[in-house]
Amino acid sequence: MASTGGGSVLWVAMTCLALAGGCRDRGEAGGGTDSDTDGTASGDGPTDGDSDSDGVELCPESRAPRQLRLLTRREYDATVHDLFGLVDPESCSEDAQCPAGASCTSGACMVQAVLPTSFEIPGQAGWTTVHLAGGFNNWPGTIADGGWPLSYDAGSGTWSGTFDIPAGQHQYKLVIDDSQWIADPTNPQTADDGFGGSNSVLDVQTVSEEVPPHPLRFTDDLPLESRPGGYAFDNNAGAGLVTSVHADQLMRAAEAVASVALAEPAWMPCAPEGDGSACAEQLAREVGRRIFRRPLSDDEVSKVADLVRGEPSFDEGVSVALQSMLASPYFLYRFEVGEADGDRFRLTSYEMAAALSYGLWGTTPDDALLDAAAAGELDTVDGLEIQVRRLLDDPRARELVGTFAVQWLGVEPILTVDKNTGQFPGFDSAVREAALEETKRLVAHVTFDGSGRYEELLTADYAFIDAGLAALYGLPAPAQPFDQVALPPERAGLLGQISMLGTEAYSDQTSPVRRGLFVRRALLCQELPPPPPNAGNVPEVDPTATTRERFEQHMDDPVCRGCHTYIDPVGFGFEHFDPVGAWREQDAGQPVDASAQLNGLEELGDGQVVPFGSVPELGAILAGTQAAPDCFARHYFRFTHGRLETEADDCALQTLTEHFAEAEHDIVSLVIATLTAPEFRYRQ
């Protein structure tokens, strides 16, 4: 039912009023993954032949399809970048080519950075501690209160330390033994401290640093990936179709990639000698294996080598051969086809290699992974886990976790959502990109550097922001863009981020409905039906009424209340955040009322009523549910499998969510369990 949306037909006949007990997660409509704990179907079906070579039980009704998965645009670009080590020959020509926070200046991506500031103070006899106290750290009197300690070097007799201090002018003092305040004797620049003494004065300058531009993109003119209703990601296998526009653009992209690759041929395994035949074959075998993510058959090698030899010059031949491989279905699709194993099909070692690399890096396998596939190391769960952990230890895994997160949350539109330029003149493309980057960094940090637990995504009392975001958050600019900073008490985790708050709002007003739906759909996987015909009026802008007052009409109207009781009272909790996510005390000239509640928590209509008064409180409430981490696991399952789950996946999903819970919602554990699950490796 969930796979076709057929169950939704029922909604048409229902009024919102009647939905109070009927609003359920689509994915659970077929039997429930968490309500039915004893009847997991793994005990019901045939028991023979359902364990894999590791003896792991496979959910008998699992029906993961054999499928081809077209590379997405991001996967294509990352892949050709990694295959050929492409760098942009022209560096940058516009800011959009540079990473968040950087701008394109004179053909290079430059970021304004602040260098760390070092202190080296000649010591005096009897000092036991020295710390810095100043405007940059709120003048702490003691190290325990947050003073920045200097460390003593007996050899030189100096106290020294290096700190990230934001750009600008700062006053500070040295504090000896948590009690004696003195000016920095090494700094001649001082100012009156207002108590008859002197503060030292420090000017921290910004410097320009060059950072690499984004990798070249070849896919901008390919159509946007289709995301069937309810599927949040760009990698839906069923929707990954090559229409004639795709075929045309993919041919062009192949031509462009070959051209750029041949200009920087460091990836070539050999130089032609004689008639070039030997090199042509070596190239076909070695480069072919990397492009097709598997060894080429002898016939394929001959075919590619013949293409190389068939042109007037070796380079032209290589170009034609590369183009033919890059436009080949063997390159453009990743295969999840498998080979017969009993009455099922088991993904081959090379298919698993691609599943791991695209699942964890968003790009093609490296040589080590292909070698592991060749050695049969990916045929066991243990071997897979070794490779998964190796891949997770690479910066590309951080990047991909961030990509997963912004698609799961649906916050990529922060880049393109309209905002009223008169009301929010500073909300420019740099801030938008930084907002997306902030979300990616938080999720990567929690996964790899923090507790690793899902809950921290919702409760983190810190963030990674640049100066532009800091201004929106009312915080001082961090020393370096995307440094970790402490959040003010009104924000925590993903729910307090600009990317969500700005995406789920209109151009000139907030939307409690959108923000409420975000919580229900993205975080709790609780789907609500669309409004019925004659749903009537969305409240219009009335300058004398607050947004809350206008939207409370939903709650007064009995037709609307049935569904909106689940939505608006949640969204009201975000009313302190304006359409671009900045804090506000007032709306329409009146104090903001952000009192809110969740009507229904684990399920819509479960009768729980949970009030909350702030975003951090909401984060903590959601972090304590079973529904939220289960929903996260469900999204990760979809992302990995490239499809929406069906009833046949109930058992596999339940196994995953139980594993996730046992692992205390450790995200890496979920990743490993999903990718190594027999229900992923075995196909029908």
Place this chain on the structure above:
Amino acid sequence: MRLPAISRRRFVSTVAGAGLALPFFELLQPGRARAANGVAERFIVFYFPNGVVGPSQDGQPSQWHCTGGGTNFTLGPMLEPLGALADECLFFNGLSMGPTDTGNHPGGARKLLTGADYGNSESIDQLLARTAGNDAPYRHLYLGAMASQNNPSSDAFISYVSPGNSIAPQDDPVAAFDLLFGDFMPGGGQPTGPDPKQVTVIDAVLDDMNRLRAQLGDVDKAKLDLHLESLREVEDRIKSVGELPTCDSPGLDTTGLPGAGNQYDPTAFPAVLRAQIDLMVLAMSCGLSRVGVLQNSHHTSDLLMSQFPGTPMYDPGYDIRSHQASHYGPSHAPGNVLYDAYVQQNQYWVSQFTYLLQRLVDTPDPLGGGSMLDTSVLLLCTEVCDGNTHMHDNMPFVLAGRGGGAINPGRLLDFGGDRHAGLLAAIAHAMGEQVGGFGDTNSGPLPGVLG
């Protein structure tokens, strides 16, 4: 980023040679036969989002639909921008999409060109691209104006390549022009035959494709079939260089188009739409395609139409979005800010459709037989009737053009609740494809539309 400077496939330039002669006449013979048989040369869909000022919740009559019947009727006020071109249009009352699947906007958008719930059918434009349009170099042109803004769900897109699978249009007129016309150099030399390298590459790719299909049996067969069909279309283009038609002085007016990085700036919308209309007409006048879809934004869109400069809607200080205005309230109430905006928005879309019609009137059909409008059939559509009530009965479709004689416009037809799938079937017949029934009601061509 644009693809780095590489040699574009040059075959596209051949169609662009200013005033060059010839092979033209022979190539378009099939079209000549079509026109001579009273069959439409081409089909263009013009879609806009969020419905029209239809019958209000309080029961006031539609401001879109016409009154009267036959040739004796009065235009609805929303249609007035058509002016004299109303004589080139066929209007309808009582055309229903029937109950749609869940979701009034998404359900309507899925059903609009497929005639099927959940978009569970190939859409009529794709069917015609693959049949009547398959002798053109580009079988289907899908151009958007900010349709992909904010990564909408796939139900935002109205063209379905197969049941349940919509695709997204090209929102960038410059990229679309580039695809169709390449880096044409005025006065430059034109290739006289296919590029042998491209032939080698496409042959090698087709070889892989056929090998793969044999290897996989039925796994993802439909996906590979579509891929193969797409490659064959590219193959045809590559291998017919030198035989393709030529046409005069293509060029795209890029005035006002947004730059990279702000491609969804709402103030640029009118320029984008104008460029896409111009490009559609240009491509079709050059014989590059017979089937096209112009999609404006998408259903439930937040398009900031109050930011469109040079229109009556323009008010930079006050944001009014398309979907927001469509919920103008229970009654047609002039003076109500949203209602007034919605009226202006309706009339804006009709005026842009009128511009498209006028461009076709002003362009002689390359085969003779009158203007391009005389030989075309066009469909104006949106996914719901009244934007406030979301109903799917009395859908505000308009047909335009004479379809090479297949259609006799300037009439108002009343269908009393018949399914719109029958209108889509009639369009197919106008294009010479005897589809019989279409959509999940298997509706045959509605009586009176043809002839």
